[in-house]
Amino acid sequence: MFVYKHKVHYYETDRMGVTHHSNYIRIMEEARVAYLDAIGASFARIEADGYVSPVMAVEGKFLSPTTFDDLIEVEVYIQEMSLLKLRIGYRMHCGGKVVFEGWSLHCFLDKDGKALRIAERYPQFRQAVESDQEQA
Amino acid sequence: MFVYKHKVHYYETDRMGVTHHSNYIRIMEEARVAYLDAIGASFARIEADGYVSPVMAVEGKFLSPTTFDDLIEVEVYIQEMSLLKLRIGYRMHCGGKVVFEGWSLHCFLDKDGKALRIAERYPQFRQAVESDQEQA
Amino acid sequence: MFVYKHKVHYYETDRMGVTHHSNYIRIMEEARVAYLDAIGASFARIEADGYVSPVMAVEGKFLSPTTFDDLIEVEVYIQEMSLLKLRIGYRMHCGGKVVFEGWSLHCFLDKDGKALRIAERYPQFRQAVESDQEQA
Amino acid sequence: MFVYKHKVHYYETDRMGVTHHSNYIRIMEEARVAYLDAIGASFARIEADGYVSPVMAVEGKFLSPTTFDDLIEVEVYIQEMSLLKLRIGYRMHCGGKVVFEGWSLHCFLDKDGKALRIAERYPQFRQAVESDQEQA
Numbered sequence: 214m215f216v217y218k219h220k221v222h223y224y225e226t227d228r229m230g231v232t233h234h235s236n237y238i239r240i241m242e243e244a245r246v247a248y249l250d251a252i253g254a255s256f257a258r259i260e261a262d263g264y265v266s267p268v269m270a271v272e273g274k275f276l277s278p279t280t281f282d283d284l285i286e287v288e289v290y291i292q293e294m295s296l297l298k299l300r301i302g303y304r305m306h307c308g309g310k311v312v313f314e315g316w317s318l319h320c321f322l323d324k325d326g327k328a329l330r331i332a333e334r335y336p337q338f339r340q341a342v343e344s345d346q347e348q349a
Numbered sequence: 350m351f352v353y354k355h356k357v358h359y360y361e362t363d364r365m366g367v368t369h370h371s372n373y374i375r376i377m378e379e380a381r382v383a384y385l386d387a388i389g390a391s392f393a394r395i396e397a398d399g400y401v402s403p404v405m406a407v408e409g410k411f412l413s414p415t416t417f418d419d420l421i422e423v424e425v426y427i428q429e430m431s432l433l434k435l436r437i438g439y440r441m442h443c444g445g446k447v448v449f450e451g452w453s454l455h456c457f458l459d460k461d462g463k464a465l466r467i468a469e470r471y472p473q474f475r476q477a478v479e480s481d482q483e484q485a
Numbered sequence: 486m487f488v489y490k491h492k493v494h495y496y497e498t499d500r501m502g503v504t505h506h507s508n509y510i511r512i513m514e515e516a517r518v519a520y521l522d523a524i525g526a527s528f529a530r531i532e533a534d535g536y537v538s539p540v541m542a543v544e545g546k547f548l549s550p551t552t553f554d555d556l557i558e559v560e561v562y563i564q565e566m567s568l569l570k571l572r573i574g575y576r577m578h579c580g581g582k583v584v585f586e587g588w589s590l591h592c593f594l595d596k597d598g599k600a601l602r603i604a605e606r607y608p609q610f611r612q613a614v615e616s617d618q619e620q621a
Numbered sequence: 622m623f624v625y626k627h628k629v630h631y632y633e634t635d636r637m638g639v640t641h642h643s644n645y646i647r648i649m650e651e652a653r654v655a656y657l658d659a660i661g662a663s664f665a666r667i668e669a670d671g672y673v674s675p676v677m678a679v680e681g682k683f684l685s686p687t688t689f690d691d692l693i694e695v696e697v698y699i700q701e702m703s704l705l706k707l708r709i710g711y712r713m714h715c716g717g718k719v720v721f722e723g724w725s726l727h728c729f730l731d732k733d734g735k736a737l738r739i740a741e742r743y744p745q746f747r748q749a750v751e752s753d754q755e756q757a
Contacts, residue, residue, distance in 0.1 A: 223654060223664070224507055224647050226500035228553060233496050234404040235374040239632050242371070246631060246690075256631070257690045268370040272408040281500060282654075282665045359518060359528070360511050360643055362636035364689060369632050375496050382495060382554075392495070393554045417636060418518075418529045506676040507650070510643040540642040544680040 214348065215251055217244035217287040221279055231278035237313050238271055240287060241303050245317065248289040248301070254337040264321045264329060269298070273315035279307045291342045292316055297328045299338060350484065351387055353380035353423040357415055367414035373449050374407055376423060377439050381453065384425040384437070390473040400457045400465060405434070409451035415443050427478050428452055433464045435474065486620065487523055489516035489559040493551055503550035509585050510543055512559060513575050517589065520561040520573070526609040536593045536601060541570070545587035551579045563614050564588055569600045571610060622756065623659055625652035625695040629687055639686035645721050646679055648695060649711050653725065656697040656709070662745040672729045672737060677706070681723035687715045699750050700724055705736045707746060 219240050227233040246256050259266055279285055285307045292302035298320050305313035321329040332339045355376050363369040382392050395402055415421060421443045428438035434456050441449035457465040468475045491512050499505040518528050531538055551557055557579045564574035570592050577585035593601040604611045627648050635641040654664050667674055687693055693715045700710035706728050713721035729737040740747045 222647070222651055223499060224505050224650055227495060228498035228500065228502045229401055229403070230500045231403075234407065235371055235378070235496055238371040238374050238407075239630070242632055243630055255690075265365055267365070267367075267414070268411055270408070270410045271370065271374075272406070274406045275404055278403070282663075358511070358515055359635060360514055360641050363631060364634035364636065364638045366636045371632055375494070378496055379494055391554075418527075501673055501675070503675075506679065507643055507646040510646050510679075514643070537637055539637070539639075539686070540683055542680070542682045543642065544678070546678045547676055550675070 214345075215248050215289045217247045217289060219243060219285045219287060221281050221283045221285065223281050226281050229278075231280050232283075234273070234275050237273050237275065237305070237315065240285065240305070241271065241273070241315055241317055244287040244289045244303060245301055252337045252341040254335045259321065259335075264323055266319050266321050268317055269320060270318040271315065273313060275313055277307075277310045277312040279312050283307050285312065290345050291338065294331060294338055294342055296330055296332075299331055350481075351384050351425045353383045353425060355379060355421045355423060357417055357419045357421065359417050362417050367416050368419075370409070370411050373409050373411065373441070373451065376421065376441070377407065377409070377451055377453055378404075380423040380425045380439060381437055388473045388477040390471045395457065395471075400459055402455050402457050404453055405456060406454040407451065409449060411449055413443075413446045413448040415448050419443050421448065426481050427474065430467060430474055430478055432466055432468075435467055486617075487520050487561045489519045489561060491515060491557045491559060493553055493555045493557065495553050498553050503552050504555075506545070506547050509545050509547065509577070509587065512557065512577070513543070513545070513587055513589055516559040516561045516575060517573055524609045524613040526607045531593065531607075536595055538591055538593050540589055541592060542590040543587065545585060547585055549579075549582045549584040551584050555579050557584065562617050563610065566603060566610055566614055568602055568604075571603055622753075623656050623697045625655045625697060627651060627693045627695060629689055629691045629693065631689050634689050639688050640691075642681070642683050645681050645683065645713070645723065648693065648713070649679065649681070649723055649725055652695040652697045652711060653709055660745045660749040662743045667729065667743075672731055674727050674729050676725055677728060678726040679723065681721060683721055685715075685718045685720040687720050691715050693720065698753050699746065702739060702746055702750055704738055704740075707739055 221232050225232050225236045249256050285305050288304040290302050293300040298318060300316055300318050302316045304311060321331060357368050361368050361372040385392050421441050424440040426438050429436040434454060436452055436454050438452045457467060493504050497504050497508045521528050557577050560576040562574050565572040570590060572588055572590050574588045576583060593603060629640050633640050633644045657664050693713050696712040698710050701708040706726060708724055708726050710724045712719060729739060
């Protein structure tokens with residue numbers, strides 16, 4: 214399982230004393246970018262190939278608070294892949310607890326706004342799914 | 350229906366040229382704060398009463414992009430209220446389109462971390478639900 | 486004097502219980518955008534004319550803390566204008582106190598990265614300087 | 622010289638295609654936190670000792686743009702230390718260029734808002750200044 218690490222910054226906390234919930238959505242993006250790098254379909258490359266990859270939807274469950282200086286470990290994995298859509302899952306751990314679970318849904322669009330067939334264009338995603346399944 | 354207005358700031362855009370998806374989660378918070386003010390259960394007052402109100406979960410669907418200087422109109426309403434939990438819904442419009450739909454789930458905790466019975470402590474929420482239903 | 490109003494959002498606070506200092510730099514941008522609108526040289530228009538306007542430098546003094554739900558009033562004015570550079574000043578008030586003073590330095594670049602002669606291209610800036618001086 | 626590394630996140634860019642200027646102020650904070658850890662006067666410890674350390678002022682010069690996925694290397698050093706104030710300097714490099722130079726000014730306050738004599742309470746700062754001078 215791919216793991217991304219994020220140390221909580223002071224500016225990510227709020228006056229409740231904890232990491233502001235909106236920042237988990239940003240940490241999901243950081244983790245996703247690192248995951249795509251790791252499987253060989255980096256976001257920088259996808260953009261260089263002339264595509265954009267908008268986020269279509271996100272969901273997050275905030276299970277336990279974290280705060281400044283905490284080290285969050287983010288497991289990233291492909292939850293589901295259809296012809297045109299990719300759902301990426303995230304499970305964040307800190308201090309022995311699961312602190313967050315979430316997913317994000319993506320598509321890839323060319324210059325004309327037409328959706329790519331993901332696995333045809335980037336077989337790396339198919340391989341990543343298979344590799345995750347073998348490990349499970 | 351309560352409506353909150355947000356003009357997109359330059360710093361809220363990303364290099365795809367659009368409002369970064371994480372910022373809709375923050376706009377949800379802005380709209381929620383204004384809504385709670387409007388129904389007489391302001392967040393500042395809830396904190397002054399000694400409670401905290403963590404966000405338990407959020408979901409958002411990004412339906413159409415917005416960008417710098419766009420005026421987003423956010424409809425806010427109570428989607429569901431149980432004994433201990435409150436689900437608030439958001440529908441954002443811009444330029445005649447629905448650009449975002451989402452919800453956030455909340456509880457209210459006292460100093461000991463014990464969950465409040467929401468409608469008992471803040472009858473304003475019950476009244477807001479009833480008032481929304483009458484209008485619908 | 487032009488005045489922009491900003492109500493502090495919950496997500497702008499940090500665990501010290503106050504508005505995080507980095508957010509004043511963002512509020513400066515919000516105020517600058519509103520000021521440029523007001524003098525008829527809106528940022529959206531400058532971008533539509535094919536220019537970019539990078540921030541070259543900023544300075545800020547954090548004089549007194551603010552927090553969630555505080556209303557900050559931002560005075561914006563042109564501090565200095567040379568052939569190629571514009572220095573905009575900001576003084577923020579809240580609850581009868583000056584809470585922040587700062588400035589930002591700007592130039593305007595065309596597609597080739599060449600700096601514009603500001604007052605020639607946008608006489609609105611010259612007029613704004615003169616109007617500020619008359620009022621002073 | 623202490624060096625902190627920051628990889629630019631997608632959400633840190635704006636629609637000009639570059640890292641938004643306000644984020645350098647946040648990267649300064651990240652680098653400062655790491656520097657204080659390294660010299661043995663970590664921010665978490667200063668807070669645990671019962672002090673707060675507000676930022677009194679910042680200045681930044683944006684010398685060259687950076688963007689998503691760029692690796693910024695931040696040199697951090699003590700620029701000046703007086704009885705009650707500490708000025709920390711930052712020089713950021715990316716791709717062989719200096720992209721940013723800035724400083725931040727700090728004091729340390731006890732629970733009553735009284736300013737600490739920095740070098741008396743935390744001799745680590747004196748040692749860091751001396752160690753920097755030896756290397757220079």
